[in-house]
Amino acid sequence: MREYGFSELINARRVLSKPLIELPLRNEQRLFYDLSGRLRRFAGHTALAYNIIPDVERGKFRREECSARAANLRDYIEHKGNRNVSITGVSGQGKSYLTMHLLRRFEDRQRIIFSFKPDDHEVHLGIPVIDAKECLPNSFRDINAFSEAYMTAFFGEKVSSGIQLQQTPAFLQEIASQSSDWKGFMKTIGEKRKSASKNQIETLNAIEQNVKSLIVEDMGNVELANGSTVFDFSTLPTKQAQNFYAELMLRQIYREMEDRKRMDVLICVDEAHRLTKSYHTILDVMSREIRDKGMLWIITQNLIDILPEMRANFGTKFSFRLGDADLQMLSYNQLVRYSVSVLQPRQFADIEFPESQAFNPVMTYIPDGSEYRESPRILATVKEARMEEGVGGRGKDINFKEEVLRILEERMSYATEMGKEISAKYGIEKDQAKLRIKSVLEDMKNNNEIGRVKYLRDGKPIVMYYSRSPNLSNLHTGMQSQAVDILTEVGTSINRISTTGERGAFDIETDFFMVEIETGLKHSIDDLKERLAGTNLRVMIIVPNKELIDKYQGIGNRVLVMTMDSLREMLTEQERKASYK
Numbered sequence: 001m002r003e004y005g006f007s008e009l010i011n012a013r014r015v016l017s018k019p020l021i022e023l024p025l026r027n028e029q030r031l032f033y034d035l036s037g038r039l040r041r042f043a044g045h046t047a048l049a050y051n052i053i054p055d056v057e058r059g060k061f062r063r064e065e066c067s068a069r070a071a072n073l074r075d076y077i078e079h080k081g082n083r084n085v086s087i088t089g090v091s092g093q094g095k096s097y098l099t100m101h102l103l104r105r106f107e108d109r110q111r112i113i114f115s116f117k118p119d120d121h122e123v124h125l126g127i128p129v130i131d132a133k134e135c136l137p138n139s140f141r142d143i144n145a146f147s148e149a150y151m152t153a154f155f156g157e158k159v160s161s162g163i164q165l166q167q168t169p170a171f172l173q174e175i176a177s178q179s180s181d182w183k184g185f186m187k188t189i190g191e192k193r194k195s196a197s198k199n200q201i202e203t204l205n206a207i208e209q210n211v212k213s214l215i216v217e218d219m220g221n222v223e224l225a226n227g228s229t230v231f232d233f234s235t236l237p238t239k240q241a242q243n244f245y246a247e248l249m250l251r252q253i254y255r256e257m258e259d260r261k262r263m264d265v266l267i268c269v270d271e272a273h274r275l276t277k278s279y280h281t282i283l284d285v286m287s288r289e290i291r292d293k294g295m296l297w298i299i300t301q302n303l304i305d306i307l308p309e310m311r312a313n314f315g316t317k318f319s320f321r322l323g324d325a326d327l328q329m330l331s332y333n334q335l336v337r338y339s340v341s342v343l344q345p346r347q348f349a350d351i352e353f354p355e356s357q358a359f360n361p362v363m364t365y366i367p368d369g370s371e372y373r374e375s376p377r378i379l380a381t382v383k384e385a386r387m388e389e390g391v392g393g394r395g396k397d398i399n400f401k402e403e404v405l406r407i408l409e410e411r412m413s414y415a416t417e418m419g420k421e422i423s424a425k426y427g428i429e430k431d432q433a434k435l436r437i438k439s440v441l442e443d444m445k446n447n448n449e450i451g452r453v454k455y456l457r458d459g460k461p462i463v464m465y466y467s468r469s470p471n472l473s474n475l476h477t478g479m480q481s482q483a484v485d486i487l488t489e490v491g492t493s494i495n496r497i498s499t500t501g502e503r504g505a506f507d508i509e510t511d512f513f514m515v516e517i518e519t520g521l522k523h524s525i526d527d528l529k530e531r532l533a534g535t536n537l538r539v540m541i542i543v544p545n546k547e548l549i550d551k552y553q554g555i556g557n558r559v560l561v562m563t564m565d566s567l568r569e570m571l572t573e574q575e576r577k578a579s580y581k
Contacts, residue, residue: 001042001045001070002069002070003045003069003070003071003072003075004048004069004070004071004072005071005072005075005076005079006075006076006078006079006080007079008069009048009071009076009361010353010354010355011355012048012051012066012359012361013051013053013064013066013358013359039068039364039366040366042068042070042366043366043367043368043369044366044367044368044370045070045071045365045366046070046071046073046098046101046363046364046365046366047068047069047070047071047363047364047365047366048066048068048069048070048071048361048362048363049068049347049362049363049364050063050064050065050066050361050362051063051064051066051359051360051361051362052064052335052338052339052342052349052359052360052361052362053335053358053359054335054358054359060338061334061335061338061339063342063362064359071363073101073102073105074102074105074106076316076350077102077315077316080315080316081315082291082313082314082315082316083291083295083315083316084287084290084291084295084296084297084313084314084315084316085102085295085296085297085298085314085315085316085317085318086297086298086299086300086303086306086311086314086316086317086318087099087297087298087299087300087318087319087320087348088299088300088301088302088303088317088318088319088320088322088326089301089319089320089321089322089348090301090320090321090322090323091301092345093320093321093343093345093346093348094320094345094346094347094348094364094365095299095320096121097346097365097367098318098320098348098365099121099122099268099270099297099299100121100122100124100125101365102297103122103125103127103266103268104125104460106266107460107461107462108454108461108462108463109228109264109265109266109294110226110227110228110262110264110265110266111127111228111229111265111266111268112228112229112231112253112265112266112267112268113125113127113228113229113230113231113267113268113269113270114231114233114246114249114250114267114268114269114270115230115231115232115233115234115270115271116233116234116242116246116270116271116274117234117270117271118234119234120232120234120270121372122230122268122270123230123232124372124373124374125230125373126373126374127228127229127230128227128228128229128230128376128377128435129229129230129232129376129377130229130230130231130232130377131232131235131377132231132232132233132235132236132242132245132246132249133216133235133236135224135231135249136216136245136248136249137245137248137249137252139176139182139214139248140176140179140180140181140185142251143173143176143177144173145247145248145251145252146172146173146176146248147169147172147173147176148247148251148280148281148282149244149245149247149248149251149280150168150172150207150210150214150244151168151169151172151278151280152243152244152247152275152278152280152281153210153214153240153241153243153244153247154210154240155168155278155280167199167200167203168203168206168207171192171200171203171204171207172207175188175189175192175207182211182214182215185211186208186211189204189207189208189211192204193205210240213237213238213240213241214240214241214244214245216236216237216241224249224252224253224256225435225438225439226262226435226438226439226442227415227434227435227438231246231249233245233246239274242274243274243275246269246274246275247275247281247282250267250269250275250281250282250283250286251282253265253267254267254282254285254286254290257290257293257294258293262293262294263293263294264293264294265293265294265295266294266295266297267286267290267294267295267296267297268297268298268299269283269296269297269298269299270299271299271300272298272299272300272305272306273300273301273302273305273306276298276300276305276306276307276310277305277307279307283296283298283310284307284309284310287310287313287314288313296314298314302322302323302325302326303317303319303322303326303329304325304326304329314352315352316350316352317350317351317352318348318349318350319340319343319348319349319350319351320343320347320348321340321341321343321344321345321347322340322341327340327341330351333351333356333357335356335357335359335360336349336351336353336356336360339360339362343362346364346365346366347362347363347364348362348363348364348365349361349362349363376430398422398426398428398436400422400433400436400437400440401440401443401444403418403422403425404418404437404440404441404444404450404465405449405450405467407421408450408465408466408467409467411477411478412464412465412466412475412478412479413464413465414455414462414463414464414465415434415437415438415441415463415465416434416462418433418434418437418465419433419434419437420433422437441465445465448468449468450465450466450467450468451465451466451467451468451475452464452465452466453466453475453519453520453544453545454544454545454547455544455545456544456545456546456563456564456565457564457565461545464544466478475519476507476517476519479517479519479542479544479564480497480507480508480517482564483507483508483515483517483542483564483567484497484508486564486567486568486571487508487510487515487571489568490568490571490572490574490575491575492510492571493510493511494508494509494510495509495510495511496508496509497509504530504531504534505531506531506535506539512537512538513537513538513539513540514535514537514538514539514540515539515540515542515567516528516531516539516540516541516542517542518541518542518543518548518552519543519544520543520544520548520551525552525555528541528555529555532555532556532558532559536558537558538558538559538560539556539558539559539560540559540560540561540562540567541555541559541560541561541562542562542563542564542567543561543562543563544563544564545563546563549561549562549563
């Protein structure tokens with residue numbers, strides 16, 4: 001199903017608005033409110049439902065029906081200069097479904113998700129879930145972070161004042177600098193109290209009482225992995241503890257992003273109002289500075305729960321139906337305000353839509369029943385796996401780098417596939433193997449030992465790795481092998497398959513068309529142009545992902561550029577039509 005991206009959506013009135021079948025007035029009225037029949041075919045997709053446009057005759061706004069289309073929200077988000085996203089709306093309108101849909105669209109990115117409610121929807125994404133209690137960061141490693149996290153947890157309102165507030169940060173930093181653990185922190189408070197004034201004693205007593213809710217026995221305090229992870233904070237005993245440690249963990253992760261230890265990370269915070277009401281949260285800094293390092297997504301019910309300075313730094317604001325206080329905030333654009341006020345359940349609009357002065361498209365996500373997946377609960381440790389005697393490793397450490405090189409010398413592959421193979425060989429957990437492999441792959445990529453490319457596989461983008469020796473051949477050979485399999489499946493007769501490095505020949509030749517595999521990694525395409533000039537047949541150029549299609553567009557009138565998935569779809573459709581004749 002073709003999905004319309006950024007350029008089509010911002011021109012939605014011109015591109016998508018086509019006359020609907022003329023119906024009697026009463027049926028048009030029914031159709032106005034009931035979209036389910038029209039949109040049923042978009043199950044598992046986001047669809048453009050209708051547009052809101054100015055009503056010139058009445059001086060207000062009205063709904064404009066249009067020919068529904070599937071919308072590619074990933075393309076829409078990424079083509080904005082700012083990829084930060086907020087999702088807001090009152091309870092029960094569909095925020096969870098949209099969030100899960102969007103997170104799945106970015107499966108090729110490292111996604112770090114903060115979840116606070118027991119058994120919330122994020123823990124069913126299929127992403128490994130870690131009990132946050134097992135990996136709480138060291139509270140005393142960064143004194144400033146400790147102070148700011150405390151203020152976020154206990155002074156979360158937008159406006160707080162008083163002597164206690166003024167004294168608290170200084171006391172926190174002074175006491176924490178003299179402490180290495182919670183026991184020492186509490187002891188230092190007692191010593192400070194002996195020489196403190198009455199007001200200072202009240203502040204110290206408040207800190208002592210609050211800190212009691214932060215102390216967690218048997219804290220894991222381990223290094224965080226580099227794979228996609230859902231941190232489940234729901235098992236921590238109090239809301240303040242959940243907020244305090246979430247803030248500390250956000251600061252630790254963002255520090256690693258600034259140090260380039262984590263690249264292009266998607267951080268998603270559900271129930272974000274827990275943090276966004278405070279001027280002390282790191283989310284404010286992240287919203288302003290994260291753009292060259294990754295993206296920040298927040299989900300909360302109310303726009304008003306996000307500080308104005310922070311709110312301005314989200315390039316996409318998907319909004320479901322809002323309450324009166326939030327609608328009042330949208331008075332600067334009456335068309336957008338009207339759009340949001342008439343939304344039905346599961347319908348949403350972007351209140352930062354680029355053409356919102358002229359029209360605003362209303363979209364809806366149609367679930368297909370497969371939104372919830374089984375997510376493995378994993379231990380929050382990242383260590384070399386050691387085998388017990390008699391198990392696959394025979395008592396030896398696994399050399400993950402050696403195993404990865406062995407696989408990639410045979411074929412191109414991706415982390416999940418390699419994790420399954422290694423876990424089966426050595427008898428360890430798949431998620432444990434995958435987490436370790438991802439760390440090894442990142443190091444090998446940085447050392448230029450292997451390469452990686454975005455790859456579209458079964459409609460989902462993944463990161464495919466390949467050996468750089470010899471001459472990128474296993475990436476090319478792997479794609480060529482997949483294309484041969486597809487042609488064989490649909491009954492296409494293959495006349496010739498070229499060998500790697502063979503110049504002047506197409507990679508696959510049939511009676512009616514040629515197939516050329518292009519990895520997109522070559523700087524010059526002159527040799528490809530020479531081959532095209534030597535045939536009168538149609539040529540299909542297969543590339544790893546949609547982003548590379550533009551590189552080869554316009555290279556010839558008889559040339560079609562597509563991904564492997566598109567090749568399969570096109571040939572399957574041709575075979576189906578032929579069978580009807």
